Structures are given as structure tokens and as C-alpha cells.
Amino acid sequence: MNGSETSFRWGNFSHLYIERGAADYPLTWRIRDRFAKARVLEIDDYKAVFARPRQRFQAQKESMKLILAVKKDRFLYDGSGHSQDFSLENFYYNTLMFNCVYNCDYCYLQGMYPSANIVAFVNVEDYFSATRRGIEDRSNPAQPLYLCISYDTDLLAFESVAPYCRAWIEFVHGEPDLLVEIRTKSAAYRAIRDLAPTDRVILAWTLSPEPVAARYEHGAAPLRLRLDAVQAAIDDGWPVRLCFDPVLAVPSWKSVYGELLEETFRRIDPTAVRDVSVGVFRMTKGYFQRMRRQRQDTPLLYGEYVQEGTTVTYPAGQREEMTSFMRQRLGQHFKEDQIGVWT
């Protein structure tokens, strides 16, 4: 069974919750048209639905509701210490959506949000204005503002509903000091394939061994389709990043991840790839604890973990072995400065 053949499905929303203040945005109308049969409920504030107490994340995943809202503040967040920054100092991310249409067993959103329902923010222009201000105010003007827009969601997977990636790619064309990363586990590259490539947008695919994708990345595309999408993006001239992250301590992880790398570079010419990133499983302690309380059904959360500061991860020896294995294998194809590593 591959990732797209698991029982987890999304694609239709039976209910749209729409903030009164979000009602007249073009994106709201587009989404209302798309889900014309959905029941529409007007609300004052998305938090009244999203942040209700005693919601059950995994039960809601089976039938996610879509909430359309206006983001009022915090259009840029400082890049987290949990991510590779590729030596780019002005590193930020934003949140155009809360939650994700996929349902990976290891996803920290389960521990971060009270609800699995999806919040899509419709005031995209406000994000653009804040990003322009961020570009002007960036601390190192010798480098671009580096902005990850699909940081804790999968925007490309949602592109047929809300064309955020398209909007940002078009925005970037007018912003010479902006570098955007769009990260995905989807095969939905066709949704943006008509757009002219730019070296200021990195299309990043997270690649997982097929047994991992099939078992733990519910709803996401199987590896072969992610690799098809990678090849299509390269053919069209996009800068492409490959992300081996999180590397998981599954049984026989060395041969499982070794095979992933072999398969990847059998299919994809590494000289056509901009760079790669690697990181083993790590998570903020509070999220990890909340996830464990909710989930006894996945072995991923019950291996050997240690706490270092506020981060839960594998013990140092195991972490170093996994990281150096990946680094050594990737070093056969990439220069040191092309490999971003979380350690």
C-alpha cells in the first residue's frame, strides 16, 4: 500500500466556517464556489471554532472542516532552531494556513494545535505588505529575506483549493530581495507548471523511503510520484531542493534510507538539484508529550528518545550515526555547502 492508497482521504469539505470579516475576499468566494454544496456557517472569530476545548485531533482528521479567516497579526515569524537555514541570516516563515491536508504520524501539528480543522487565511495581500516591510527591515541587507511559506503545512497539496503558491510565485517576480521556499510531499506540481520558473523560489520536496511514506505519511504522494514531480520541476528550470527530513529510526533504517538515496539518484541527476537538507526526528517537548497522550497507535512516538533543552530527539550517539550516514552518502553527490544539516 503506498501513501496515496492509505485509508486517509481529503478533498471535500462538508462545512465551511467563514469569519464575517473574511466574507468578501476573492479567495473566500473562490473557495465557496469550489465547495458549493458545503454547509456555510458564519462566525465572528475562527478561534471560537478552532480553539474549542476537548477536541479530538485524529477523529477530526477523518472529516476536516475548513475555516476561512482573516489573519490580524504575525505575518512573519523568526525561523526556528529546528530548521536548516543554509547560512541565510534573514530567515523567516509564515503561516498562510493552520494544519495540513495530510496526516503524518510524526507531525508536530498534532501537539501544537487544539484542532485538526483547517484554517485558511484569505487576506494574502496583508502577508505581502508585511513581507515587503520585512525585506526593508532585514538585518543583513547583503542577503535576501529567506521566507519559508509552507513551513508547517503543505501548501502545494492545497493549491487546487487555495492557490497560495501561485500567488507567492507571482509576488516574488516583483521582489528581487526575496527568496521563498515551498516545501511539499505532494505530486501536485502540475498546479503551478504553467508559471515561469524563477531562481527566487525554491521548490522543495521531502522524500521519504516508500515503506515510511506508505505507513506513516497518510494522504501524501508515494515516493515515485514525488520523484516524477521533482523531475518535471527540474525539466522546467526550477531550483529544486530535496529534503531528507525527518530521518526516522525505523527498523533497518540504514538500508531503508540507503535504498531511498539510491532510488532518488537513479531517477534524479544530482547535478540538477540546488541543494539538499537532512535532519533526524526532533520535536519541541510540549508537542511531543501532547502527541503521546493522544496517540498509542503509532510506534514512531515510543522509541528511545532523549530530551535536550526543550527538544525531544534520539540519543546523541544514534543521532550522530544517522546524520553522518546521510551526510556521507549525500557527500558522494553534493558539495559540503549544498548539504544543510540539522544537528
Ligand code: SF4
Ligand atoms: S506534510 Fe508536513 S505538515 Fe503535513 S501532516 Fe505531514 S508533517 Fe505535518
